[in-house]
Amino acid sequence: MTVRDDIHGQIIAGLKGAKFPINTPEKLLAAFPAGADTTCRSGDLAVTAGEAGKLLTAADFPFKDAKQVADTIVDRAGL
Template sequence: MKMGVKEDIRGQIIGALAGADFPINSPEELMAALPNGPDTTCKSGDVELKASDAGQVLTADDFPFKSAEEVADTIVNKAGL
């Protein structure tokens, strides 16, 4: 069964943050935790989501993040995937 775009992107975000130290307290820390920083890109089918784009949908109220799953869930929900 084919994964949906949302699940696919979510999985890629979690994978990208596999080596990150949590909690992540700011957008700057989040970008620093990603392998290619703001240029880190997740792709699924026709959908492409750059970390810099994802950073624009996050607000100070979203932080701190306690896990990669929490980051991924917040980004895919706010990005409207």
């Protein structure tokens, strides 16, 4: 499994119980189990939801599902 696939899967898993659509960055962070402190790890890479959220813009919202969130974050992070 690649780092990209690993982080992508962890983001989707972290948003498993989230109610979509999610319309704001604040609601997205609140949807993660530990909020902005939720951490995805793969090998030596660790990224928090708060750090990943900085890659998003207002134009990215609303998100319709967890896959869309994960796709956007891993693409912007260059994973």
